[in-house]
Amino acid sequence: MFEALGNKLQDILDRVGRESKLTEKQVKEAMREIRMALLEADVNFTVAKDFVARVTEKAVGQEVQGSLTGGQTVVKLVHDELIQTLGGETQQPTLKNEGNVWFMVGLQGAGKTTSTGKLAAFYKGKGRRVLLVAADTQRPAARDQLEVLANQVGVPVLKVADGETPQETRRRLDEYLKTDFRDLVIVDTAGRLQIDEALMDQLANLQTELAPTETLLVVDAMTGQEALNVARVFDERVHLSGLIITKMDGDARGGAALSARSVTGRPIYFAGVSEKISGLEPFYPDRVAGRILGMGDVLGLIERAQQADLKAMEVKKPGDFDLEDLLLQLRQIRKMGPLGDLLKLIPGMSRALPEGFNVDEKQIQRIDAMISSMTVKERRNPKIIDGRRRKRIAAGSGSTVQDINRLLKMHEQMKEMMKVLQRMSGPGGMGKGMK
Ligand code: GDP
DSSP states (O other), X not given: OXXXXXXXXXXXXXXXXXXXXXXXXXXXXXXXXXXXHHHHTTOOHHHHHXXXXXXXXXXXXXXXXXXXXXXXXXXXXXXXHHHHHTTSSOOOOOOOSSOEEEEEEOOTTSSHHHHHHHHHHHHHTTTOOEEEEEOOSSOHHHHHHHHHHHHHHTOOEEEOOTTOOHHHHHHHHHHHHHHSOOSEEEEEXXXXXXXXXXXXXXXXXXXXXXXXXXXXXXXXXXGTHHHHHHHHHHHHHHOOOEEEEEOTTSOOOSHHHHXXXXXXXXXXXXXXXSSSTTOEEEOOHHHHHHHHHTOHHHHHHHHHHHHHTGGGGOOSOGGGOOHHHHHHHHHHHHXXXXXXXXXXXXXXXXXXXXTTOXXXXXXXXXXXXXXXXXXXXXXXXXXXXXXXXXXXXXXXXXXXXXXXXXXXXHHXXXXXXXXXXXXXXXXXXXXXXXX
């Protein structure tokens, strides 16, 4: 769903990424573009404005941390702000040991009945004894639809009768629960095509009677900002506790989902991601934010880089890259975890590396041993290592002269590669370590 927005944000942040130190002007320019991208994605005006204001405030004048480029710092700030805007920590409806009554409300077509069935499946899977209540007193078809879903999931359903009063429904529910213990009752209420007073009265009366522990509004991501207007009206009348946003698998621009938390002040509990009964997921702000920025992996890399303090990897010029630097880099990289995983995290790295370039942990250890067997003078200037010294170094590190030759050749190749990378990406483009 967030594809277009994601692509735009990634473009903007890529461009920022070329600068290792950011000026206030650059940050403001990027933020102006981000604001445009958010608005184009149908994000609420105030939400977009506040979003960029907060990122700008944090970014401007911020000392570029450790070895991160300015661009990466901004990516992190934008990512953090996306998570906050989406609600921060994942939140789920309150679930007591028993006596849970959840009220499902929403406009017709939003996916209320489908989501009720999905919730039943989800919580049945967690060992809950679920009862569904089909409470639309005017549309028998709606009740039948829920019954089909209940059968599919394998949970009982209590259907109200045409024109039944809330008091009667309460009594029948109490009767039912006397004979069949259920710890989670999910009530699918009546929906209308549009908000109307009669519907709201009816919902409010049933709510008073059933005293639900959660009131969940189901909104359709495809309806954009209108979904949030709907949410406001429902909240005024039946006080919502949380939201379920459906059709996140569709091609909605995403603004509604992004703005929902800020506009309504209510958490998004779940996202509907398909028509199937299993198509409901708890809403994870961090994962959604990562998906939007297509940056999940890079963020992992940034975090690991922060931990390993890659300052030690700084090299002044590719031409000055000596074996001492190589050794330092290898040791730093080892601190960051398995090398294969790490290389995969770097965008474009698989393309930049020579065919068949592969360094495993054991190889790193062997290289470490070889370089450690050299004198500092040799590490600084490998050209002085002659045949006699190669033999000694091989013996000292438990390797062969061929290994030493290969290492020296690899070092030359890496130097070349760094020059190429530097040319490809412009000053600082691949981060300080590559400058
Ligand atoms: P209600 O009138 O609010 O009860 O809406 P329904 O539950 O009948 O859903 C309306 C339509 O939306 C149905 O065709 C559902 O299959 C579809 N639907 C509901 N949730 C989702 C979802 O998360 N993804 C997709 N793709 N379709 C959904």
